[in-house]
Amino acid sequence: MVETAKKKKANKKKNRIGILCLICLIILFGRAHYKRGIGPVSLENPVxxxxxxxxxxxxxxxxxxxxxxxxxxxxxxxxxxxxxxxxxxxxxxxxxxxxxxxxxxxxxxxxxxGGKNTNIVKFTIPEGYELKQIARRLSENGLVDEERFINLTEDASKFADKYDFLKEAPEGSSLEGYLFPSTYDVESGASEEVIIEKMLNTFGEIYKTTIKNGIKDTGLSLNELVALASIVEREGKVDEERPLIAAVFYNRIKQGKPLESCATVQYALGERKEKLTFDDLKIESDYNTYKHKGLPPGPIASPGLKSIEAAINPANVDYLFFVSNGDGTHTFTTNFKDHLDAKNKNNH
CATH class of the missing domain: 3.30.1490.480 (Endolytic murein transglycosylase)
Structure with missing residues (x-):
């Protein structure tokens, strides 16, 4: 009996040693496997x-x-x-x-x-582009059917279910001004709707971060703000001047003066003529701000962030006029006489 008990004890000891050895082997194997697993497949002859x-x-x-x-x-x-x-x-x-x-x-x-994705196509929409220009550029890049793109963007209400800010657009409004100008990546073969929504998504981000709170102190509706920002975009060339240009238009509205923006007349004409004639200024259109006071019915182009910010925070100045200096900058004045003098000076 004593001998049997000794044998059992010896066997248990052997079993424990065996188990410990097995655990050690597993650990050693695991370490070796891990080391091999994280290492290169072929360090000597890489392919x-x-x-x-x-x-x-x-x-x-x-x-x-x-x-x-x-x-x-x-x-x-x-x-x-x-x-x-x-x-x-x-x-x-x-x-x-x-x-x-x-x-x-x-x-x-x-x-x-990230690697090179051959399924991704990049495109850029410059600030100040109109819907028809956006459609043409995307069509030329082989990304959309131009006619279908135009048809989809003619009615903002088609996208109002997805974008609350479009519910504020007047009935019958297009997406003019709401397709945010920027550089985008889309999958090759993306539909017109996908591209439009990508641009609306970016405008939606600008709306949340910049417009939603800032618009409260302007006294303008969203449609009016974007319209003003689009005029600032088209009239301005230098970012530092955009708040000054916005201020001129605000001041003219307050004084009951027509905006007299050449950019709105160009939009009414359907072409961006370098110099407008007196006959051009007589065109009958709600977008002709020489004939009609206040802001036009809607935006005339897609404004960039700087123009939107300028429309929200115009400069605190009394200017009522500005004239191009021919180099992208403008001369700003508070009265018509000084405006004429600046105009004559720049014409010589």
Whole structure:
């Protein structure tokens, strides 16, 4: 009995030693596997590999692509590193060229910065563009059907369900002035609606951050503010002068004077003539601010942020007139005589 008990005790001891040895082997194997997993596939003879990460790829999908291209040793460890670096869901789609001499951290860093995405198209809409100019530029870049784009933007109410700020637009208004001028990235083949909404989204951000609170002290509706900002955009060339130009128009409105903006007449004419004739100034249009007092019915172009800010915060000045100096700047005056003198001076 005593001998049997001794044997059992000895067997338990052997089992414990065996288990400890097994645990040690597992730990050693785990460390070795981890070390191999985070290391490069081929440090001695690295090979460049070009591949694509499609849009919407999960970390698991990315690990499959990397493994199939011979760039990682372990999908499990790759996914662990991605999560450790808080980059899960943040690896970017695109075209990549990496090499098998890179370790996992280097690969993850490259994928988090982004590769070349051949499915993405970039376009720029300059400040002061009208809807028809936006449509033409996008059409020339092969991004939209010009006629369909124009038809979609003719009625702002089509997009009012998605954009509350458009509910403030007068009935029958177009999206003139609301497609924010900027540089955009869109997927190749994006529809006209997607492109329009991308630009409206940017205007919506400007509305939240700049317009919504600032408009309260102007006494203007959103449509009037954007209309004023669009005139400032078209009349101004130097950012520093935009608050002065806005002030001139505010002052003229307060005194019951017509705005007399050449830019609004050009909009009514449908062309941007370098010099307007007296007959041009007589055109019958609600947008002719030489004939009609106050702001026009709506915006005449897409204003940039500086012009919107100027319309919200005009300069505190008494100017009623300005005339171009021919170099992008203007001479501002408070009375008609000084305005004529400045005009004559600049014509010589």
């Amino acid at each position: 460049e590999v070009s591949f694509e990460i499609p849009m919407g790829s999960s970390t698991s999908k990315v690990s499959d692509i990397l493994e199939s291209n011979g760039l990682i040793n372990s999908k499990l460890i790759f996914k662990y590193i991605v999560r450790k670096d808080a980059l899960d869901g943040k690896l970017k789609a695109g075209q990549y060229t990496l090499n098998s001499g890179m370790n996992v951290e280097e690969i993850v860093e490259s994928l988090s910065k």
